[in-house]
Amino acid sequence: MTQILQFQRNRCTSVSQIDAQTLLSSCHLQDTLTDAYVELTVKLPDLEISDATGEVRRTYQEECKNQHDVLKKVLGVRIGPGMLKIIKGLMGEVTGCDQLAFMVEECCHGVILSFTKDELLKAPEEETRKKDFYANMVKQNIRLYNRCAAFAPGSSLVDGIEPPSEPAERS
Amino acid sequence: MQTFMRNKLVSITRRGNDTLVIHGVLDDDIYGLEMNMEIRLTDLTILSLDGKWNHWTTPECPRAVHFLQEAVGLRIDEEGFSQKIHRLVGRKACRHFANLALECCHSAGEAALLAKWEDRKGMNPALTFEAFLGQTERPATTVPSGTIVSAVPSPPRPAVRVEKTKAPKKIPVSAGMVIDLHVHTSPASPCSSAPVDDLIQEAKRIGLDGICLTDHNYLWPDESVEELRQRHGFLILRGNEITTEQGDMLVFGLDRDVKGIIQLKDLAEEVHGSGGLIIAAHPFRGFLTFGVGQLGLTVEKAAERPLFRSVDAIEVLNGKVTKKENAFASEVADGLGLPATGGSDAHEVSEVGLYATRFFTRIRDENELVNALKEGACAPCAFRAKEKESVLP
Numbered sequence: 001m002t003q004i005l006q007f008q009r010n011r012c013t014s015v016s017q018i019d020a021q022t023l024l025s026s027c028h029l030q031d032t033l034t035d036a037y038v039e040l041t042v043k044l045p046d047l048e049i050s051d052a053t054g055e056v057r058r059t060y061q062e063e064c065k066n067q068h069d070v071l072k073k074v075l076g077v078r079i080g081p082g083m084l085k086i087i088k089g090l091m092g093e094v095t096g097c098d099q100l101a102f103m104v105e106e107c108c109h110g111v112i113l114s115f116t117k118d119e120l121l122k123a124p125e126e127e128t129r130k131k132d133f134y135a136n137m138v139k140q141n142i143r144l145y146n147r148c149a150a151f152a153p154g155s156s157l158v159d160g161i162e163p164p165s166e167p168a169e170r171s
Numbered sequence: 172m173q174t175f176m177r178n179k180l181v182s183i184t185r186r187g188n189d190t191l192v193i194h195g196v197l198d199d200d201i202y203g204l205e206m207n208m209e210i211r212l213t214d215l216t217i218l219s220l221d222g223k224w225n226h227w228t229t230p231e232c233p234r235a236v237h238f239l240q241e242a243v244g245l246r247i248d249e250e251g252f253s254q255k256i257h258r259l260v261g262r263k264a265c266r267h268f269a270n271l272a273l274e275c276c277h278s279a280g281e282a283a284l285l286a287k288w289e290d291r292k293g294m295n296p297a298l299t300f301e302a303f304l305g306q307t308e309r310p311a312t313t314v315p316s317g318t319i320v321s322a323v324p325s326p327p328r329p330a331v332r333v334e335k336t337k338a339p340k341k342i343p344v345s346a347g348m349v350i351d352l353h354v355h356t357s358p359a360s361p362c363s364s365a366p367v368d369d370l371i372q373e374a375k376r377i378g379l380d381g382i383c384l385t386d387h388n389y390l391w392p393d394e395s396v397e398e399l400r401q402r403h404g405f406l407i408l409r410g411n412e413i414t415t416e417q418g419d420m421l422v423f424g425l426d427r428d429v430k431g432i433i434q435l436k437d438l439a440e441e442v443h444g445s446g447g448l449i450i451a452a453h454p455f456r457g458f459l460t461f462g463v464g465q466l467g468l469t470v471e472k473a474a475e476r477p478l479f480r481s482v483d484a485i486e487v488l489n490g491k492v493t494k495k496e497n498a499f500a501s502e503v504a505d506g507l508g509l510p511a512t513g514g515s516d517a518h519e520v521s522e523v524g525l526y527a528t529r530f531f532t533r534i535r536d537e538n539e540l541v542n543a544l545k546e547g548a549c550a551p552c553a554f555r556a557k558e559k560e561s562v563l564p
Contacts, residue, residue: 005183047466149231
């Protein structure tokens with residue numbers, strides 16, 4: 001049997017600072033069946049989506065053709081907790097193209113991760129201090145508790161931290 | 172200048188007639204991970220899954236790899252697949268592994284479609300992909316993120332239990348009442364585990380004077396609430412937590428069930444038109460995670476947000492946000508001169524009354540509640556939040 005690929009996908013999400021108050025987050029998808037991009041303009045300090053453009057240039061899915069206007073539904077949405085429900089709700093009302101909504105989400109996650117990166121750069125190199133740094137991060141933001149294996153009970157990073165009374169990221 | 176980049180690469184080969192072999196890579200400024208997966212073509216079941224880190228952040232991130240096995244056996248076209256991956260891989264392992272797993276699985280769904288086309292072409296070499304699609308029911312695999320809200324099955328709603336009306340019990344009221352304005356019950360709010368009767372009993376036990384049922388996009392029927400009032404001899408009011416493009420809003424005095432996401436301006440028009448009232452719920456939840464300085468968010472700038480022009484009050488004590496976020500909301504409410512409220516946002520019985528709102532007038536029904544809020548005859552309070560903490564700035 002040959003090892004020629006049956007399918008290949010490349011998705012690239014990037015965030016750029018356009019000026020002191022503006023970020024541009026873009027997601028480009030190319031795979032065997034689809035070629036699409038989404039670009040969000042995001043205003044600081046509210047992380048509000050002020051513009052959204054994009055296009056599905058190649059697809060076999062009828063519901064994804066000529067859907068660029070639906071991106072305007074997310075204008076005014078602020079990137080942060082609860083945004084996925086809002087984005088899916090707003091876009092789901094007007095399009096069946098789930099891929100486009102996902103690309104918007106990827107752009108939003110990229111923005112959050114760009115800020116997360118800045119915060120993580122402050123982590124010390126020395127192991128004990130590094131553990132303290134992350135443990136303190138959980139203490140300061142208890143929503144992180146039990147959000148992943150690293151912050152779950154049994155991890156040294158949450159030793160001695162009182163768990164919140166419910167799983168994080170509810171309402 | 173570019174501040175962040177994430178690349179994801181998925182490649183899929185077919186092994187034999189019935190197996191897709193998938194290799195996925197996620198690489199960004201923070202995380203680097205890889206995943207190998209095998210999926211059976213006939214039923215799209217995940218047969219095996221393993222992964223490895225190339226670069227990560229915390230000293231405990233490597234614990235995540237073990238939990239990837241939780242996804243083995245799932246079918247990528249089964250209902251709620253994305254949510255299961257988020258729950259089993261995202262929460263137990265790492266959300267970045269979950270993100271890559273979903274990317275791999277969605278790609279596998281597309282590859283499965285191509286594989287079926289290839290098989291059909293064996294019998295009919297002239298069959299084009301387009302013609303094949305016209306003859307074939309498309310696989311139900313979802314995009315990586317998960318299903319659109321409208322595809323999520325409606326949660327079971329509480330049964331309306333109307334008993335024969337008895338003589339009304341006297342509801343304890345007094346000048347100055349403490350009411351928890353923000354609670355979620357199960358099953359009305361799918362994210363809550365608090366049965367309404369248990370929640371009410373606990374509210375009574377700790378000495379609250381009343382609670383507002385503010386389930387997500389669900390308005391309790393009037394008769395159900397009346398029945399609860401009678402049965403418990405306790406003040407229970409109807410509200411609703413409605414999601415708008417500007418975030419969650421607590422709505423009182425609107426006698427309509429709003430489904431899905433609504434534009435805040437439309438909601439405000441309708442609520443105010445019917446004499447109701449809107450409270451911006453936890454308006455800064457999560458926004459201060461990176462630090463105010465990092466985003467450059469000041470009280471003055473925050474107060475300029477359009478949402479504050481559409482609401483009548485701001486929730487400044489919420490049990491699900493950090494003290495900093497509550498304090499920031501309080502400063503914004505002060506700056507805008509809007510009434511401030513408190514609510515536990517309880518999703519569990521033990522959380523009711525964590526924060527609440529003290530009213531300076533008698534509240535016996537939703538009308539009196541709305542009027543008191545409009546007049547600002549109220550103040551947020553840390554009712555059973557540990558007294559040791561002073562939450563207000």
